[in-house]
Amino acid sequence: MAKQLLGKEVTAALNEKIKAQVAELESRGVKPTLGIIRVGERPDDVSYERGATKRCETLGVAYEKFLLPADVTQEELMATLDKANKDDNIHGILIFRPLPKHLDEAAVIKALKPEKDVDGITDGSMVGVFAGTKQGFPPCTPQACMEILDHYGIDCTGKKAVVVGRSLVVGKPAAMMLLKKNATVTVCHTRTVDMPSVVKEAEIVIVAAGRAGVVDGSYLCAGQTVIDVGINVNEEGKLCGDVKFDEAEPVVDAITPVPGGVGSVTTSVLVGHVVEAAARTLQ
Amino acid sequence: MAKQLLGKEVTAALNEKIKAQVAELESRGVKPTLGIIRVGERPDDVSYERGATKRCETLGVAYEKFLLPADVTQEELMATLDKANKDDNIHGILIFRPLPKHLDEAAVIKALKPEKDVDGITDGSMVGVFAGTKQGFPPCTPQACMEILDHYGIDCTGKKAVVVGRSLVVGKPAAMMLLKKNATVTVCHTRTVDMPSVVKEAEIVIVAAGRAGVVDGSYLCAGQTVIDVGINVNEEGKLCGDVKFDEAEPVVDAITPVPGGVGSVTTSVLVGHVVEAAARTLQ
Known part of the structure; x- marks a missing residue:
């Protein structure tokens, strides 16, 4: 049974940091x-x-x-x-x-x-993410993924990380951020051949495919940390991720639930950016 | 024995295209x-x-x-x-x-x-590479790699591609350009664990490590296309790449020599950008 990486725990820790910065x-x-x-x-x-x-x-x-x-x-x-x-x-x-x-x-x-681009949508922010510098701000969702990894002490250095999805808002920036954390990073997408075998080799998997249940048990194995960025509504009208949680959870080491995972962290990341932007005006 | 991917052949074909555009x-x-x-x-x-x-x-x-x-x-x-x-x-x-x-x-x-950034050094050009749009121009060296792949009809779609090196001038843009060509792209670097086994899985390898002979025979296998971006001077004072050519050439399917490979294509790519920049002023 996998450890659940809970957004609320990450958010609580982030919020404490943010409050201290605000007071300062x-x-x-x-x-x-x-x-x-x-x-x-x-x-x-x-x-x-x-x-x-x-x-x-x-x-x-x-x-x-x-x-x-x-x-x-x-x-x-x-x-x-x-x-x-x-x-x-x-x-x-x-x-x-x-x-x-x-x-x-x-x-x-x-x-x-x-x-002032706390949502990471300008060219300047994109260059910051691509170059790994502190220009602008990264988009909130991939940064929320990194905050989860950081909070749970998952060191990326030398690890194989796979990102499923190559969007400009999540997949590409997540890949750049993992690279900055010294992971060996692979980006998969709709044209990837035999995606299950590629994903199975990763120790860290970030799924941002934008489609419910794309990643099932055949993609996963023991030892993996899975961050599910997807937010979809299934046939029963319930929120679900891009990963089949029921198939993943018994297999992998750690996984974010949906809801209650990445999505719940992004708002604090956004507010954290505002505070950081304010702090930068004093530098 | 590998097919040699010769810069002069790529340049000759590029030059014909450029001359026609200039005439137009x-x-x-x-x-x-x-x-x-x-x-x-x-x-x-x-x-x-x-x-x-x-x-x-x-x-x-x-x-x-x-x-x-x-x-x-x-x-x-x-x-x-x-x-x-x-x-x-x-x-x-x-x-x-x-x-x-x-x-x-x-x-x-x-x-x-x-x-006017034909050398791909501005933020605007970097965003163009990252987003895969036609804003500015990509740096000439990674584009020279793509020109070589294109000229020799090496389709990247669905292929596993590995880039060795994560510099802002070659590694990262090359990864983005391969992603745009629908390859499944992995970026390796100095912190990658067991790089030989990672590179060995690739069908297309772009080496931009910036150090002579980093990639030897143990990284390579049959069926691979190897693009060597390195330009180093060895102990005998001779130009050499980042790949040990003598070990690679008997094993892989195709490889660029150094000198006579990527480096010889970049100048035509630069001049091609000038022509493209001129053409864009008419659009």
Whole structure:
């Protein structure tokens, strides 16, 4: 039976660190603040926002909402972003995406200041992840994976790690972050031949395929740590990951559940980025 | 005995393509032009420059040299770059690096227009490589590796590819480019455990370790294609690669020699980028 890598344990430890940083910043006269730009009222956005603002409140981070109607013009959106960019009291900016189709999302991302890009969507942040430098911030989901590995003391140096999925938001950055942790990293994807045998060789597996149950028991073996990034709804309407948990859990050494795994850590990572962005303004 | 993948054959084919593009551009009134910014007289720079300008001449690409003394000020260098950036008749800019220590190289790279970054050193180009988009240009060496694979009809889809080395200039971009070609890609490095067994599983091996003879016969087996990026000088004062050619050649299916392999392709890739940069101005 595998050890369960629980998001709530990772989050609790992260939150303690963040609170200490917030206290330190406040003693130096800085109140870390997140600017939230939301266009329209998409339920997913509203729900994520609620989670983020609640987490901010718990951790002593302020937030300011910039709510725009679904039919906002590009000019109005850009002006709002410009205001948040220029406001020294706002340290990080979260922009909900995808934006409605009439808006030029690329132009919006390009206008966002990399040093406020706590969600890791700008070119500057991407270069930071690719080069392994502290430019901008990595996307929250792959960083949540790293936080889980760190929290449970899973050293990556010299380990074989496999990432399933090559998206720009999870797979590729996760591969770069594992490389920085000195793992020997393999990236698999839909065109990989005989994926079960490739995944079976890994000691650390990060699954970000974006499809329920892609990784079943035939991919897994004893000794593995499995981080499941997937969040899907199965036929019974229940949340499930990209890994068949029932087949994985009796076999591998350690695994993140879904829900209660990676997803539950990302909000604290985001708030942590805001605090880090605030700290960087003092450097 | 392995098939030798010869840089000169790849270059000859590339040059034909480039000449046709130049002719097409000239018929539309555009003369592709490379701007070369060189500080000082370092022999390596002068030698590479001679190769590049000769290749430009052969292919009908113009060039303009901006030669600055080794003690040039940051302001003068930036002003020169600004001039080249703004000159619509210059389509690509090559800046020799490393710059002398008194100069701020990061500021120079930051000032270079990504659309003229034919050497792939700006953040914009790095994002292009990481994301797999056509923003900027990839560094010339990893692209030379891809040109060799393409020229010899080596399809990467579904193949296991291993990259030895994780530098920002070769290893990481090569991994991203192989991923775009649908290979299952593994990156090895100095912290990899039992590298011979990892490399032995690959069908395509790109070696960019930066050390002579790192990869010997124990890493290799039948059926492999080996691209050797290394350029080292051995004890006898002869050029040699990162692969022990004498041990590899009897075993693998195909291999690039050193010299005469990857290195000989990079100059044409650079000039090709200048032509592509010129073509993009018409789009």
